[in-house]
Amino acid sequence: MNPTQTPNRCRIVLIAAKDEEPGRLISAFDGGDVASLILPAWGMDDDAFQLYAEKIVPAAQENGIAVMIAGDARIAMRVQADGLHFEGNRRDLEDLIEKHQSKMMVGTGGATTRDDALNLGEARPDYMFFGKFGYDNKPEPHPRNLKLGEWWSEMIQVPAIVLAGSDAASVPAVAATGxxxxxxxxxxxxxxxxxxxxxxxxxxxxxxxAPVFED
Structure with a gap:
């Protein structure tokens, strides 16, 4: 179960793997603190994705884990998720934030350059994700994501999420970026x-x- 006191350092965001069984995914919550869970559709149609999310969202929220639905605000609302993860252009991101940010979190990602990240960041999302779903297929994090995450964390107040590698030993390198x-x-x-x-x-x-954040 998650601790009652939130750690004052880099925290875990889980991204559901493709074809991951709901029960196995939920079992991860027994390992301790998890801040958030992002659920991508991974090619499922709307009905299948909604049914999948409905099996997971309540269990995550009971553990104090915020659930972000990737790509579909309607499904996010139907399953009473905590937020929406969107990757696309700034105009569409701004529209989603205007429509939904009063009711749920709206995070974004997909930036591969500083200019792209700053452009999306001007829409004031709830977080910026550096990485790409399913691309943690090497032991170490992608160097570009580490560099962008470190730069962003030093310069911008919007929280940064950085994708680790396939090896758990890569996590300290992400935490070191701030x-x-x-x-x-x-x-x-x-x-x-x-x-x-x-x-x-x-x-x-x-x-x-992991570095301790300043209060």
Whole structure:
């Protein structure tokens, strides 16, 4: 279960793996602190995606985990998720923020340059995600994401999420950037991995070595 006191350091954001069984995904929550969960559709049609989310959202929220639905505000509202993750152009992002940010969080990602990130950041999303779903297929984080996350965290108040690599040992490199959150998929949900144990070990590593944020 999540601790009652929120850690004052980089925290975990889980991204559901493609074809991940709801029960196995939910089991990860037993590993300790998780700030948020992002649910991509991974090619599911709307009905299937909604049914999938409905199995997960309540369990996550009972553990104090905010759930972000990737790409579809209607499904986010239907399943009573905490927010919407959107990747696209600034104009569409601004429209979503205007329509929905009073009722739910709206985060964004997809930027591969500083200019792209600043352009999206001017819409004032709730967070900026550096990485791409499903692309944590190498042990180490992508160097570009680390550089962007470090620059963003130093310069911009909007929280940063940076995608780690497939190896849990890559998490300290993300925390060292000063990013608010480390995003994890393969390091927690790869075949043969115990999700709860992986989350527990990653939390222990963050407790031991992640920079402490200033109050």
């Amino acid at each position: 990013a608010d959150f480390v995003a994890l998929t393969a390091a927690v949900f790869a075949e043969g991995t115990d999700p709860a144990q992986a989350v527990a070990l990653i939390n222990a590593a963050l407790d031991a070595g």
